[in-house]
Amino acid sequence: MVPATALVVGRTADVRPDLVHAVRGAGLRVRSVAAADLESDPSLAGRPDVVLLSASLGLRRVALLSGRLAETGARRSALVFADGDLTALETCVRAGFDYLTPPYSSSLVRGRLTAAWERGELVGAVELLAVESTVREYERDLSLTHDLQAGFLPESLPRPSGWELAARLRPARLVSGDFYDAFELSDGRLGFVVADVCDKGLSAALFVALIRTLVRHTAERFPDDPWQDGAGPLVHAVVDTNRYLARNHLRQGYFATMFFGVLDPRSGSLLYINCGHLPPELARADGTRASLPPTGPAIGLLPDSEYHLGHAVLLPGDVLLAYTDGVVEARDLYGGQFGREALMAAVVPGRSAAALLDGVDEALRGHVDGAEQSDDITMLALRRQGVPDDAAGPAGS
Numbered sequence: 001m002v003p004a005t006a007l008v009v010g011r012t013a014d015v016r017p018d019l020v021h022a023v024r025g026a027g028l029r030v031r032s033v034a035a036a037d038l039e040s041d042p043s044l045a046g047r048p049d050v051v052l053l054s055a056s057l058g059l060r061r062v063a064l065l066s067g068r069l070a071e072t073g074a075r076r077s078a079l080v081f082a083d084g085d086l087t088a089l090e091t092c093v094r095a096g097f098d099y100l101t102p103p104y105s106s107s108l109v110r111g112r113l114t115a116a117w118e119r120g121e122l123v124g125a126v127e128l129l130a131v132e133s134t135v136r137e138y139e140r141d142l143s144l145t146h147d148l149q150a151g152f153l154p155e156s157l158p159r160p161s162g163w164e165l166a167a168r169l170r171p172a173r174l175v176s177g178d179f180y181d182a183f184e185l186s187d188g189r190l191g192f193v194v195a196d197v198c199d200k201g202l203s204a205a206l207f208v209a210l211i212r213t214l215v216r217h218t219a220e221r222f223p224d225d226p227w228q229d230g231a232g233p234l235v236h237a238v239v240d241t242n243r244y245l246a247r248n249h250l251r252q253g254y255f256a257t258m259f260f261g262v263l264d265p266r267s268g269s270l271l272y273i274n275c276g277h278l279p280p281e282l283a284r285a286d287g288t289r290a291s292l293p294p295t296g297p298a299i300g301l302l303p304d305s306e307y308h309l310g311h312a313v314l315l316p317g318d319v320l321l322a323y324t325d326g327v328v329e330a331r332d333l334y335g336g337q338f339g340r341e342a343l344m345a346a347v348v349p350g351r352s353a354a355a356l357l358d359g360v361d362e363a364l365r366g367h368v369d370g371a372e373q374s375d376d377i378t379m380l381a382l383r384r385q386g387v388p389d390d391a392a393g394p395a396g397s
Helices: 017-025 035-040 059-071 086-092 106-152 202-219 231-248 339-346 355-367
Strands: 005-011 029-034 050-054 077-081 096-098 163-170 178-184 190-197 256-264 267-273 281-284 289-291 310-312 320-323 377-384
Touching: 005 017, 005 035, 017 029, 017 106, 029 035, 035 050, 050 059, 059 077, 077 086, 077 106, 086 096, 096 106, 163 178, 163 190, 163 355, 178 202, 178 355, 178 377, 190 202, 190 320, 190 377, 202 231, 202 256, 231 256, 231 267, 256 320, 281 339, 320 355, 339 355, 355 377
Parallel strands: 005 029, 005 050, 050 077, 077 096
Antiparallel strands: 163 377, 178 190, 190 256, 256 267, 267 310, 281 289, 281 320, 320 377
16 A cells, blocks of 8 residues: 655745655645645644644744644655755754655655655554553453452342342443442351442552452451440441541541441341441331431541441341442433432332342332433342241330
8 A cells, every 4th residue: 555645734825845745646645734824724734644844933933733633533654855955954854754855756756755654554553553552551451450340249148037038230441440348257246238339440440459358357357345345346347447437548548438237136126327328228017118317427537537326136037238329320211310219219128138129229220210220220128037026116216
């Protein structure tokens, strides 16, 4: 292949008739344009195969024009030509520009332009390969991060006698800024977490891994609980994780909302700390509803943030749903949000934990109706099995 079109740029549009004649004689279609006109309207360049710039414009102007032409999609093959000032030509050549010098003959011009065009094509191909390689490397890293993050989610959820636990996570991208976790503590209590890092994508996924590790490590390795009610692992896990994040990662600007609950499966007593997270919904078997509001700020903002304990009791047939904002903020094709009311309508206490999440998922998909998912969606449902005791009445929350 050989170049087919050339753009000649000089101080005026009427530039070096001998050069224009030689380029035409080499078989190329030629257009000439004044540098000032091209600077004010880069679209005048079109998409030439090669560009010839007058060295008399000066190195700075030649370099700026060459860069601007590359941005508009013009070929990378840019040469300078002598237009009466050989010193200016020498300056451009020393800066790395290919060049043409008089006398301009069609055969010599054709050879020089073809060589410059081929080099430009080769450079473009190499740069494209480098970009493709970088993209493939990024996608590989992203896939590895996805696999790593999937490994941080529990392979199976604990199943305390008399209880059901189910969870769903649907990322908006390949990796998620949400996570959930559930694990048994040393005294037989059940710890469970739903959290949302303030961003999405790769960097948020790395913070997810960090937060999940800190929370679980601290809670699982906490010594004998002086309160004997599960508060020790809960308080220390939240306070220590918050302090670490705020002291070591505040400059990255990441924080997370989190709900962390500790359940006594024998009594149904639930202690929790809600770190600025959306209030989980407690749907009772008797038809009443309650929510578990925040008891402290998001983690990672201030090292000395204060967190308070919340308390609820789940009776037989009661179900607790914790979720992230991607659920209630899911949008349809017209931008309308799913909303809390629609979510509550889909929460039916008589269903199993898994069936309840299926119902919410079905309602969500019906609302979104093909619209692109814009945020991570995470839900965790905890249900106490059994038939409610009418004589007992609802417990406080």
